[in-house]
Amino acid sequence: MISLIREHTEKMKPPRALWVPFELGRPMGAPNNVQFQMKVLLGALNLLEEKEGPILIDFGEEDPTVEGTITNLVCPVNFAQKDEDLSDTEKLINTVKAEMNSLRPWYDEAIKKRGRTTVGVSGIELDGLIDFIAAFFDGGLPENPKEDIALPLVLNFATDDLKAFYFEAITIQPGQKSPSGQVLEDWFWGETKAGKMFLKLKESLKGSEDGLIQAVARIMIVPSSQAYRKKEL
Amino acid sequence: MARLDSMNEKEQKFILSVPCPTYDTQPWVEGPSLSKRRVAIITTGGLHKRGDRPFTFDPGDLYRIIPGDIEANDLAISHVSTNFDHSAFQQDWNVLFPIDRLNELAKDGTIGSVADYHYSFMGATDPTQMESEARELAKILKKDKVDALLLLPV
Numbered sequence: 596m597i598s599l600i601r602e603h604t605e606k607m608k609p610p611r612a613l614w615v616p617f618e619l620g621r622p623m624g625a626p627n628n629v630q631f632q633m634k635v636l637l638g639a640l641n642l643l644e645e646k647e648g649p650i651l652i653d654f655g656e657e658d659p660t661v662e663g664t665i666t667n668l669v670c671p672v673n674f675a676q677k678d679e680d681l682s683d684t685e686k687l688i689n690t691v692k693a694e695m696n697s698l699r700p701w702y703d704e705a706i707k708k709r710g711r712t713t714v715g716v717s718g719i720e721l722d723g724l725i726d727f728i729a730a731f732f733d734g735g736l737p738e739n740p741k742e743d744i745a746l747p748l749v750l751n752f753a754t755d756d757l758k759a760f761y762f763e764a765i766t767i768q769p770g771q772k773s774p775s776g777q778v779l780e781d782w783f784w785g786e787t788k789a790g791k792m793f794l795k796l797k798e799s800l801k802g803s804e805d806g807l808i809q810a811v812a813r814i815m816i817v818p819s820s821q822a823y824r825k826k827e828l
Numbered sequence: 829m830a831r832l833d834s835m836n837e838k839e840q841k842f843i844l845s846v847p848c849p850t851y852d853t854q855p856w857v858e859g860p861s862l863s864k865r866r867v868a869i870i871t872t873g874g875l876h877k878r879g880d881r882p883f884t885f886d887p888g889d890l891y892r893i894i895p896g897d898i899e900a901n902d903l904a905i906s907h908v909s910t911n912f913d914h915s916a917f918q919q920d921w922n923v924l925f926p927i928d929r930l931n932e933l934a935k936d937g938t939i940g941s942v943a944d945y946h947y948s949f950m951g952a953t954d955p956t957q958m959e960s961e962a963r964e965l966a967k968i969l970k971k972d973k974v975d976a977l978l979l980l981p982v
Contacts, residue, residue: 596979602832606848609979610856616831620913622980626920629929636929636978640939643862643976649854711901713918716882743881752882752906755914762915776913818910819839 597622597639598651608649611642615654618776625658625773660773687795688729690788695725695757701764708767714759717741717752724757728792731808732799747807751815754793761789784821793817794825839911849955860940865976867934868943868969869894872951873917873924873982874907882906883950890953890961894946896927908952912982924980943974951982 598604598614599622615635617624623632638654681689706712718741719727730737731750739746761783766774774782784790793816800812817824832840859865874883876892883889883906894903900921905914916923925946933939947965949958969977 596977597981599981600832600843602844603846603848606850608851608854610854618913618916619911620982621916621923622982623923623926623929626916626923632922632926632929633932636926636933637938639978640862640867640933640976643859643865646858648856709900709919711899711903711921713903713905713914715878716904716906744884748882748884748908751908755906755910759914759918763918766915766919774915776915779915780913815908815910819842820836820911 597635601651601653604651608651610648610650611639611645612649612651613639613642613654614651616657620776625661627773628658628660631658631660658773661775662772662778684729684732684795687788687792688725691792692725694788695721695760698761698764701767702760705763705767709763712759712763714756714763717749717756719749719753719756721756721760724753724760725792728753728757728796732796734799734803745807747805747811750808751811754796754816757789758783761787780818780821784817784824785827790821790824791828794828798825798828859975862939862976863937864940866941866943866972866974867930867939867976867978868972868974869925869927869930869946869978869980870949870965871924871946871980871982872949873905873980874950874952875903875905875925875948878902878904880904883908885953890949890958891965892948894925894948896942896944896946898927907950907982909982924982926978926980930978939976943969943972945972 596609596612598612599617599619601614604612604614615622615624623635625631635654642650642652714721717724727737727740728750736746739749741749762779765779765782784794797812797817800808803809803812832843835843875894876883877894877898878901880892903921903925905917922928927942927946930939930942934942
């Protein structure tokens with residue numbers, strides 16, 4: 596097995612484990628580095644040839660292609676709002692729509708280049724995602740588009756779809772090799788209007804009487820490492 | 829980096845507080861050489877076929893089957909946690925589901941073969957709740973003649 600948290604593996608003592616120093620969510624290392632992935636994979640599979648255990652071995656190599664400091668990710672345009680009659684939340688939602696439109700050519704390019712997308716788990720069309728999410732502000736409850744999944748979980752999948760749209764779009768732009776997850780996270784939560792919308796939504800949902808919505812608000816929308824940004828609202 | 833010293837204090841505290849099952853014994857099994865092994869992937873990444881029902885917290889909803897011949901665009905993720913990087917998987921499915929790498933190793937004879945089916949759990953579930961399904965799955969894997977598992981966390 597591959598281990599990401601060494602301390603957990605030390606406690607559970609599985610027969611054969613290779614601890615890797617990569618970010619959570621990257622057990623095989625960086626994307627698109629075939630040679631490095633192969634090295635990690637063989638490091639784990641070769642443990643099958645060992646004769647005594649339990650074994651916990653360290654893979655002491657960082658993926659050399661990952662860039663943990665560069666931030667040359669292009670920030671989407673900050674669109675001016677003219678309609679004075681709208682609430683702050685409505686203005687923010689409109690800006691997110693405009694921001695999403697500005698990223699759409701890159702998202703389309705990403706699908707073309709990669710031949711795949713991870714967007715779509717919520718089952719909601721891209722054009723309807725923001726309206727569905729925004730309907731939850733201030734205690735609102737939109738119609739559930741999925742009969743077999745609880746509405747708060749559909750909200751969680753919709754927020755994941757929107758994040759995936761942003762990340763798939765930005766990572767196809769030229770001028771970057773392989774940004775770390777941390778770089779991308781800081782970009783999304785620190786610089787995009789969608790990140791701001793989610794931070795605001797989290798605060799709004801906290802007042803819900805529905806326990807599952809509260810749980811979604813508490814742990815499923817904003818990563819704990821980015822929760823401090825609510826001060827920036 | 830999945831090293832505690834690279835996480836903030838709150839994350840470190842949470843990670844260290846996660847209950848980990850311990851076992852009275854440490855079973856050890858040896859098998860044929862790697863070049864004769866049939867390998868299957870088990871991930872806790874909450875992966876599934878695009879058309880499958882996303883993972884929920886419903887009782888008994890514990891794993892999904894991923895056929896070995898799945899197309900990259902048919903593999904989706906619905907893991908409930910937002911506290912791990914999804915961007916790498918979005919760019920390259922091999923980061924969480926290294927099926928291309930395994931097929932390459934089977935082709936050059938480093939491993940014997942790749943299993944017809946692979947399996948995905950959602951790791952946010954209490955591991956002790958998964959025991960009966962895990963035992964059931966072990967029987968299915970034996971029937972599929974799998975004798976090597978690659979376990980991948982997120």
